Every structure is written in structure tokens, then in C-alpha cells.
Amino acid sequence: MSNRHVVIVGAGFGGLRCARELAGTEGIDITVIDRNPYQLFAPLLYQVATAGLPEDDIAYPVRAAIPGVDFKRGEVVRIDTVAKTLRMDDGNVFHFDDLVLATGSVGTTFGVPGVAENALQMKSIPQARVIRSRLLQTYEEVEVGHLPKEALRVVVVGGGPTGVEVAGAVAELQKRMSAEFPELSKHSAVTLVEAGPRLLPSFTEKSSAHAKSELEELGVTVLVDAAVDRMYPTDVHLKSGEVLPGGTIVWAAGVAAPEQWASLGISDRANRLSVNENLQLCEGVWVVGDTASLPGPDGRPLPMIAPVAMQMGRHVAKQIKSLEVGKPLTPFAYKDKGQMATIGRRRAVVEMPNGIKLHGTIAWLTWLALHVFYLAGGRNRVSVVADWMWNYIAWGIGPRRTVID
Amino acid sequence: MSNRHVVIVGAGFGGLRCARELAGTEGIDITVIDRNPYQLFAPLLYQVATAGLPEDDIAYPVRAAIPGVDFKRGEVVRIDTVAKTLRMDDGNVFHFDDLVLATGSVGTTFGVPGVAENALQMKSIPQARVIRSRLLQTYEEVEVGHLPKEALRVVVVGGGPTGVEVAGAVAELQKRMSAEFPELSKHSAVTLVEAGPRLLPSFTEKSSAHAKSELEELGVTVLVDAAVDRMYPTDVHLKSGEVLPGGTIVWAAGVAAPEQWASLGISDRANRLSVNENLQLCEGVWVVGDTASLPGPDGRPLPMIAPVAMQMGRHVAKQIKSLEVGKPLTPFAYKDKGQMATIGRRRAVVEMPNGIKLHGTIAWLTWLALHVFYLAGGRNRVSVVADWMWNYIAWGIGPRRTVID
Numbered sequence: 026m027s028n029r030h031v032v033i034v035g036a037g038f039g040g041l042r043c044a045r046e047l048a049g050t051e052g053i054d055i056t057v058i059d060r061n062p063y064q065l066f067a068p069l070l071y072q073v074a075t076a077g078l079p080e081d082d083i084a085y086p087v088r089a090a091i092p093g094v095d096f097k098r099g100e101v102v103r104i105d106t107v108a109k110t111l112r113m114d115d116g117n118v119f120h121f122d123d124l125v126l127a128t129g130s131v132g133t134t135f136g137v138p139g140v141a142e143n144a145l146q147m148k149s150i151p152q153a154r155v156i157r158s159r160l161l162q163t164y165e166e167v168e169v170g171h172l173p174k175e176a177l178r179v180v181v182v183g184g185g186p187t188g189v190e191v192a193g194a195v196a197e198l199q200k201r202m203s204a205e206f207p208e209l210s211k212h213s214a215v216t217l218v219e220a221g222p223r224l225l226p227s228f229t230e231k232s233s234a235h236a237k238s239e240l241e242e243l244g245v246t247v248l249v250d251a252a253v254d255r256m257y258p259t260d261v262h263l264k265s266g267e268v269l270p271g272g273t274i275v276w277a278a279g280v281a282a283p284e285q286w287a288s289l290g291i292s293d294r295a296n297r298l299s300v301n302e303n304l305q306l307c308e309g310v311w312v313v314g315d316t317a318s319l320p321g322p323d324g325r326p327l328p329m330i331a332p333v334a335m336q337m338g339r340h341v342a343k344q345i346k347s348l349e350v351g352k353p354l355t356p357f358a359y360k361d362k363g364q365m366a367t368i369g370r371r372r373a374v375v376e377m378p379n380g381i382k383l384h385g386t387i388a389w390l391t392w393l394a395l396h397v398f399y400l401a402g403g404r405n406r407v408s409v410v411a412d413w414m415w416n417y418i419a420w421g422i423g424p425r426r427t428v429i430d
Numbered sequence: 431m432s433n434r435h436v437v438i439v440g441a442g443f444g445g446l447r448c449a450r451e452l453a454g455t456e457g458i459d460i461t462v463i464d465r466n467p468y469q470l471f472a473p474l475l476y477q478v479a480t481a482g483l484p485e486d487d488i489a490y491p492v493r494a495a496i497p498g499v500d501f502k503r504g505e506v507v508r509i510d511t512v513a514k515t516l517r518m519d520d521g522n523v524f525h526f527d528d529l530v531l532a533t534g535s536v537g538t539t540f541g542v543p544g545v546a547e548n549a550l551q552m553k554s555i556p557q558a559r560v561i562r563s564r565l566l567q568t569y570e571e572v573e574v575g576h577l578p579k580e581a582l583r584v585v586v587v588g589g590g591p592t593g594v595e596v597a598g599a600v601a602e603l604q605k606r607m608s609a610e611f612p613e614l615s616k617h618s619a620v621t622l623v624e625a626g627p628r629l630l631p632s633f634t635e636k637s638s639a640h641a642k643s644e645l646e647e648l649g650v651t652v653l654v655d656a657a658v659d660r661m662y663p664t665d666v667h668l669k670s671g672e673v674l675p676g677g678t679i680v681w682a683a684g685v686a687a688p689e690q691w692a693s694l695g696i697s698d699r700a701n702r703l704s705v706n707e708n709l710q711l712c713e714g715v716w717v718v719g720d721t722a723s724l725p726g727p728d729g730r731p732l733p734m735i736a737p738v739a740m741q742m743g744r745h746v747a748k749q750i751k752s753l754e755v756g757k758p759l760t761p762f763a764y765k766d767k768g769q770m771a772t773i774g775r776r777r778a779v780v781e782m783p784n785g786i787k788l789h790g791t792i793a794w795l796t797w798l799a800l801h802v803f804y805l806a807g808g809r810n811r812v813s814v815v816a817d818w819m820w821n822y823i824a825w826g827i828g829p830r831r832t833v834i835d
Contacts, residue, residue: 062570062833079484084834088610098570115574150834165467165503169520205493428467429489429555 028054029349032111032121034101036064036087039314039334040127044091046342052349056095056119062087065150067129068331068396071187074153074275075194076161084150106289106310123309123345126286126298127338130315130329133281133295139256144182144276147191159273160198161428164206174212176272180261182253183278184219184226186366189236191275192217193369196243215245216269218261220252220278225366225374227328232374235384239368253278280329282316293318297326302356304341311344313337321359332362365392433459434754437516437526439506441469441492444719444739445532449496451747457754461500461524467492470555472534473736473801476592479558479680480599481566489555511694511715528714528750531691531703532743535720535734538686538700544661549587549681552596564678565603566833569611579617581677585666587658588683589624589631591771594641596680597622598774601648620650621674623666625657625683630771630779632733637779640789644773658683685734687721698723702731707761709746716749718742726764737767770797 029052033040036059044057063084072078087096100114104124112118132146145156160179166172179199181192195215203210217224217240223233224240224247237247252264261269281295290306291299297318298306304319306312314334321327340357347354363377365388373388375381383391434457438445441464449462468489477483493501505519509529517523537551550561565584571577584604586597600620608615622629622645628638629645629652642652657669666674686700695711696704702723703711709724711717719739726732745762752759768782770793778793780786788796 079486080834081484086610092610097574099574115576161467169502169504169522171520204497205491429485 028052029122029345030054030056030120031123031125031345032119033057033125033127034104034111035059035127035129035314035316036061036090036096037067037127037129037314037334038064038331039129039338040125041087041090042335042338043125043127043313043342044094044338046339047345048091048094050346050349053345054095056097056121057087057091058097058099058101058113059087060098060100062096062098064090067148070147070150070153071190071194073150074147074156074160074191075198076157077194077198080150080154104286104289106307109309121309123311123348125338125341126289126306126310126312126316127314127334128283128286128316129334130280130282130295132276133279134276135279137253137255140253140276143256143258144274146276147187148280156273156275158428160195161202163272164202164209165428167209167212168206172272174209175259175270177209177213178269178271179213179215179273179275180218180269180271181215181275181277182218182261183276184217184221184224184247184249185277186225186364188217188219188275188277189224189240189366189368191277192245192247193240193243193367193372195275196240196245197369200244216271217245217247218251218253218263218269219247219249222250224249227364228366228374228376229382232376232382232384236366236368236374239372243369280315286316293326303344303354304337304357305354311341313341319357327359328364330364333359336360365395367392433457434527434750435525436460436528436530436750437524438462438530438532439509439516440464440532440534440719440721441466441495441501442472442532442534442719442739443469443736444534444743445530446492446495447740447743448530448532448718448747449499449743451744452750453496453499455751455754458750459500461502461526462492462496463502463504463506463518464492465503465505467501467503469495472553475552475555475558476595476599478555479552479561479565479596480603481562482599482603485555485559509691509694511712514714526714528716528753530743530746531694531711531715531717531721532719532739533688533691533721534739535685535687535700537681538684539681540684542658542660545658545681548661548663549679551681552592553685561678561680563833565600566607568677569607569614570833572614572617573611577677579614580664580675582614582618583674583676584618584620584678584680585623585674585676586620586680586682587623587666588681589622589626589629589652589654590682591630591769593622593624593680593682594629594645594771594773596682597650597652598645598648598772598777600680601645601650602774605649621676622650622652623656623658623668623674624652624654627655629654632769633771633779633781634787637781637787637789641771641773641779644777648774685720691721698731702734708749708759709742709762716746718746724762732764733769735769738764741765770800772797 033044036057047055063086066083069083073080101111102114103112110118110120132148134140146152163176179195181188192215199213224236225233240247254262254264282297284296287296298312299318300312304311315329318326327333344354361378365375367373371386371389373392375383375388375391438449441462452460468491471488474488478485506516507519508517515523515525537553539545551557568581584600586593604618629641630638645652659667659669687702689701692701703717705717705722705724709716720734723731732738749759766783770780772778776791776794778797780788780793780796
């Protein structure tokens with residue numbers, strides 16, 4: 026009898042965790058597919074976008090992460106869940122016994138006019154690179170008179186953890202740039218725009234208030250109840266009629282699963298595929314992470330965060346192993362690890378499932394420790410981890426990174 | 431009386447050293463001009479090209495390097511040494527009392543057919559990025575069959591320190607890539623081609639022989655007395671008739687000053703401008719570094735290396751200060767600091783002017799210490815220095831860097 030062939034599409038937190046758990050299992054062959062040869066450490070993308078970390082630090086080579094596992098770089102263009110085949114962009118066709126769809130999420134504009142054309146997304150390294158380059162380059166351009174001083178105003182849309190992190194980091198970057206461009210310092214500004222009544226809506230009201238006051242202390246203007254109506258190249262128009270000028274507009278207001286796979290099953294507004302409690306779309310097809318929609322204890326779909334993806338990836342690996350040895354499937358149960366967001370350096374909010382809430386420096390240290398040690402995981406990552414830590418710590422004392430083009 | 435206006439064109443080792451020495455001098459205003467907002471640490475470019483260091487680490491923001499000094503980013507398009515004016519690419523015109531031309535050097539093909547079209551130069555970060563991307567991407571392309579296996583062969587042309595450093599680093603990179611692409615390992619190769627009878631011609635014969643045997647130990651094929659006749663996209667043709675196939679061809683065989691300024695005075699084949707013993711091209715116009723041609727004690731022009739540029743930059747600053755207070759000029763005397771080249775990790779050759787020669791690990795440690803501490807210099811560089819060291823040390827234990835595009 027030939028081996029069971031498991032194809033995992035997507036080498037993110039969910040896909041790689043699944044591959045690692047399955048690796049070395051007798052009777053199972055694994056193929057991992059991704060368009061990039063690296064695992065993106067997405068929670069630190071905002072650091073690359075705001076010139077805090079070099080992009081190398083958040084890209085880990087997939088082949089090194091899963092030694093011995095077959096890795097194919099490329100795009101999957103078609104999936105046939107009945108014939109159990111998928112086709113790659115180079116024409117190659119793979120048969121699978123089990124498919125694990127772990128394709129993550131992309132930025133979505135929710136159809137707000139002008140967002141796609143004028144705002145910068147931050148879901149990939151190339152996108153983060155564009156933001157970084159824009160933020161730094163604008164100072165040069167304004168100084169020589171190629172751009173008006175208003176170009177130094179930054180607008181961040183979206184009051185979730187990503188928006189809060191970006192706004193805080195931009196404020197700190199602007200402070201450092203002011204040292205080098207003192208005559209421009211009074212023209213730089215950052216505004217964080219949230220459509221709902223408070224920042225970090227999934228956190229408690231106290232944490233929301235804390236995040237707001239911390240951001241304001243850093244110099245961020247926080248606007249809540251401020252929905253974006255439309256965007257122009259250098260202006261954000263709110264539904265209230267207010268107009269925010271901005272040379273750099275970052276859109277952190279929404280993510281969705283890739284539209285491409287939404288038709289494989291029943292999907293929601295964010296293109297997430299409904300799976301059963303076993304994380305199956307249908308027999309032999311599993312979905313994990315941001316692409317999967319599964320109700321949590323409160324009835325709402327589980328959040329699109331790394332811990333969910335990792336737990337799902339691990340669970341699917343176990344399910345496949347069970348099938349292989351003729352054991353029954355078990356429903357997936359999410360173990361809530363809490364949530365956290367950083368607000369600039371040395372400030373954060375952390376909410377743990379046991380009710381413990383941390384603010385300020387202790388929260389920031391917790392955030393750092395968890396990001397660096399827990400999420401990074403794996404062998405051989407000592408150097409990247411140390412590099413992150415060093416880069417992060419050196420931010421205050423070292424020179425800023427610069428425009429390289 | 432208005433202040434003396436010193437305009438320094440080029441923010442490299444020579445220009446910045448000059449600016450630092452002049453900064454804060456009463457009666458003198460300084461403007462530094464460069465097309466990039468960063469100082470490039472060129473001796474470590476080969477590390478970026480071979481995926482050893484992130485590019486951020488070898489780019490230091492000019493404004494942070496010379497706080498308080500006026501910096502203009504842009505290209506100088508015209509210099510009028512009689513009217514004492516220069517024009518920028520944005521049309522701005524500056525008057526100067528003293529001009530310090532510190533424009534460094536670029537790669538030159540010496541007119542060998544096909545080099546400009548087919549070989550990769552390594553004199554800027556974007557060029558180094560292209561080499562890095564090519565080296566890493568080729569493995570992906572060969573694996574999926576988009577490129578033939580011969581594409582994994584690398585040819586480095588030029589047996590000077592840069593060629594030796596690149597060839598050694600490529601050999602080490604290939605060793606690491608083989609761990610991730612085991613089935614391709616036997617197809618990768620690197621050949622170093624030198625037109626003269628030995629590597630490192632400016633070193634002693636013993637050091638040359640040492641470099642050759644160290645490179646061969648790393649797996650590099652070293653060809654001496656091998657002049658390039660012409661190049662095609664994937665082939666290097668030697669004058670002997672031998673053909674070397676190569677998917678990546680790196681040209682490290684020659685540098686020259688930018689052609690643009692050669693007509694300002696008497697220039698040599700490498701476009702270097704002859705200066706008098708005071709480093710003057712004419713009254714009020716000074717030339718330092720790679721762009722200047724001044725005979726050394728042996729009658730040959732001083733080498734195009736950072737210590738020469740730094741000493742010249744410092745000397746010109748002193749000359750300008752002397753003029754300002756009515757003191758006489760003094761001739762420039764180069765203090766030989768010796769020369770060094772690395773051959774992969776933990777191997778190097780160092781030759782000091784007192785006759786001391788070091789090979790192997792001790793030479794490598796000397797090389798590292800000098801690059802990190804002596805050349806880096808300046809305040810506030812602690813973090814970059816530590817980052818370099820860490821990155822360099824982590825090379826052996828951390829994962830390789832990856833293709834990000």
C-alpha cells in the first residue's frame with residue numbers, strides 16, 4: 026500500500042505547525058506549498074514597516090523550519106476537492122489524500138471607495154517595505170521641497186491591535202526623525218482612526234482606555250466613532266465630514282481570507298470557510314487558521330490570530346494520524362491564550378484568559394517574551410531570536426534605519 | 431565677513447571624515463551632498479551580496495553621523511571650478527569657497543565585451559541585493575526545473591580582496607544551501623578567475639599562496655593567468671579558449687572613479703583626478719579618496735581603500751582650517767595601515783606595515799576587530815557594531831537568510 030499523501034497549502038503558523046507534527050510519521054508523506062520560501066512572522070510586520078527591524082528578521086526559511094519535508098514554492102491555482110488534485114501555476118498537478126488549507130489572510134478594503142488605490146496595506150514584507158520607504162523618504166522629499174509639509178502627516182485606519190501597534194511605532198519613529206530634521210519636527214503627526222466607539226474592541230474597556238491614553242502620551246491623535254467614508258491620494262474623508270490630510274495612509278482596518286478559495290465551501294463575508302468541529306471542509310479537506318471559520322464558545326468565529334492557527338494546525342495533524350491508524354476524529358477545542366497589543370516601546374496591554382490584565386512595562390515584557398520565545402519556537406532559532414531582541418532593545422540607543430533604494 | 435562655505439560631495443569614508451573634522455569650526459559652514467541619505471560601509475558589501483548581513487547594517491544615516499551639519503540629498507550634475515558653483519539635479523545652485531570632491535568609485539568593465547550586460551557589479555546596496563537574490567533564487571528555480579542545473583555555478587572575476595572575499599563567502603553560502611537542497615548539492619560550484627599570475631597581487635607571494643589554498647579548501651576552483659575575453663549571459667570565455675558556464679557572474683575585477691568628473695582636471699585610465707601634494711585640484715577644489723590620484727612612496731597612486739580616503743578627508747579638513755586662520759598648507763603623507771582580506775569565516779590574511787603577517791583565525795579576528803571598531807568609528811554606533819558582530823557570529827548557527835521579493 027502506498028503512503029498517505031498530505032498536501033499543506035500555506036507555510037504560516039497553522040501550516041507549519043501541522044507539518045511539524047506530521048513529520049516523520051510512518052505511512053505519511055507531506056508536501057508543503059507556499060508562494061514564498063519563508064515563513065512570515067506576521068505579528069512583527071509592523072516593526073518592519075516602521076523601520077524597527079530588518080525584514081530578514083521576520084522571514085524564516087521554510088526548508089530550514091521543516092528539514093526533510095518536501096517543500097514546493099509556487100502558487101496553487103486550482104483545487105479539485107472531488108478528484109483530490111491541485112494544480113500549481115507552473116502546470117504541475119498533485120494528488121492528495123488529505124489537503125490542509127492554511128492560506129492565511131490578506132488585507133481587505135470592505136469596499137470603501139479609494140482605499141485600494143490610496144491606502145497602504147501591511148500584510149506582506151513587500152507591503153511593509155513600501156510603508157517604511159514612504160515614511161522615511163517623505164522627510165527627504167519635504168526637505169528639498171518636492172512634497173508639501175502636510176505629507177509628513179500619517180493616518181492609520183483601524184483601532185485593533187495592528188492599528189494601535191503601527192500608530193505607536195510611527196509616533197516613535199517620528200520622534201527620532203525629528204532629531205535629524207529638526208526644522209520639520211512640528212509638521213509630523215500621526216492620527217489613529219477607529220470606526221467603533223473604542224480602540225481594541227475585543228479587549229476590556231479599561232484596556233481600551235489605557236491604550237488610548239498611552240497613545241496620546243506618545244503624541245498620537247486618536248479618533249473613535251470615526252468611520253472612513255472615502256479616500257483620495259492625500260486625504261481621508263470621514264463620514265462626519267471631517268477631512269484628514271495624510272502623506273502616508275496605512276489601512277489596518279480589516280483582513281479577510283483569500284477570495285480565491287471562498288467557493289470551495291460555505292464562506293462568510295471575510296471569505297472564511299465554515300468547517301465542522303473536526304476542522305473539515307469535507308472528507309480529506311481540512312482548513313486551519315485565518316481561512317477557517319469555526320464558532321468559539323461565545324458563538325462568534327474564533328479570531329484570526331496566530332495561537333488559533335497553531336492549535337488548529339496541530340489538531341489537524343492529530344486527526345490525520347488518527348485516521349491513518351483507524352482511530353476516531355475528535356472535535357477541536359480552542360484553548361484561549363488571551364490577547365495582547367503593544368503601544369510603542371515598553372508599553373502594552375495584555376489580557377489573559379484567567380482574568381489577569383497587565384498594562385505598561387510588565388505587559389510589554391510579557392508581549393516581548395511571548396512573541397520571541399513562544400511564537401518563534403522550533404530549533405535553531407537562537408540567532409534570530411537574539412537578533413530580534415537586540416534590534417528591539419537597540420531601537421532606543423542605535424541610529425534609525427534609513428532609506429535604501 | 432560671511433562664513434567660509436565648504437561643500438563636500440560624497441558621504442563616504444573620505445567625505446564624512448572631512449565633515450566631522452570641520453564640524454563646529456568657527457567661521458566655517460559645511461554642506462554635505464550625497465545621492466543616498468546613508469553612508470555605505472562598502473567593505474562589508476560582499477556580506478550583503480552573500481546573505482550574511484542584512485542591508486540595514488551597512489547603511490548608516492548621514493544625518494545621524496554628522497548631527498548639525500547641513501545635508502542635501504541629490505545628484506550633483508555640474509561643477510564650475512572657476513565660478514565656484516555647483517548645480518544639483520533639482521536645479522538648485524550652490525556657491526562654495528571650498529569644494530571637497532569625495533565621490534568614491536564605481537565598477538568598471540575595462541571594455542571587456544559582454545561584461546556590462548551579463549556580469550553583476552557589487553559597488554552599491556541595490557547591486558549587492560541583486561546578487562543575493564540571484565544566488566538564493568537560483569536554487570528555487572533549478573529545483574522546479576525553470577533553470578538548468580548549471581545555473582548553480584558561480585563565477586567570480588577578479589582576484590583582489592573583493593573577489594577573494596566574495597568567492598569564499600559564496601562557497602560557504604553554497605554549503606549551507608546544500609543542507610536545504612540536498613539533491614542539488616553536487617551541482618553548485620564557485621570559480622574565481624584572476625588575470626594575473628596570483629591572487630591578491632598587492633600582498634606578498636606567501637599570502638597569495640595562503641589565500642589560494644584556503645579558498646580551495648572551501649571548495650573554490652581558483653584559476654590564475656586567466657584573463658576574460660568576453661561574456662555571454664551564462665558563459666565566461668577566457669582568452670585561453672576555456673569556457674566557464676555560470677548562472678551568476680560577479681565582476682570584481684576593477685573599479686574606477688566616476689567618469690563624470692574626469693574632465694575637471696588631469697585624470698588617469700581609472701578616471702582618478704591628479705591632485706597636488708596638498709590634495710588640491712586647483713585653488714579651492716580638493717579631491718579625496720578613490721577619486722584622487724596621488725603617488726605613494728613607491729611612485730604608484732595610493733590604493734583605492736578606506737584608510738586612504740579617511741586620512742585624506744581628515745587632512746583636507748586641516749588644510750581648510752589652516753587657510754581660514756592664515757596658516758600655510760602642508761603636504762599629505764599617507765600612513766600605511768597595511769592591508770587585509772577575509773577568506774570565508776575565520777580565515778583571513780593580514781599584512782601590517784611593520785612586516786607582521788597574519789594568516790588564519792588570528793588574521794580573521796584582526797580583520798573583524800578593525801572593520802567593526804576602527805572603520806565604524808563615531809559615537810552612537812554601539813548597536814550597529816553589536817548587530818554586525820552578532821550577525822557575523824550567528825552565521826554558523828542561525829538559519830540562512832532567504833529570498834524576499
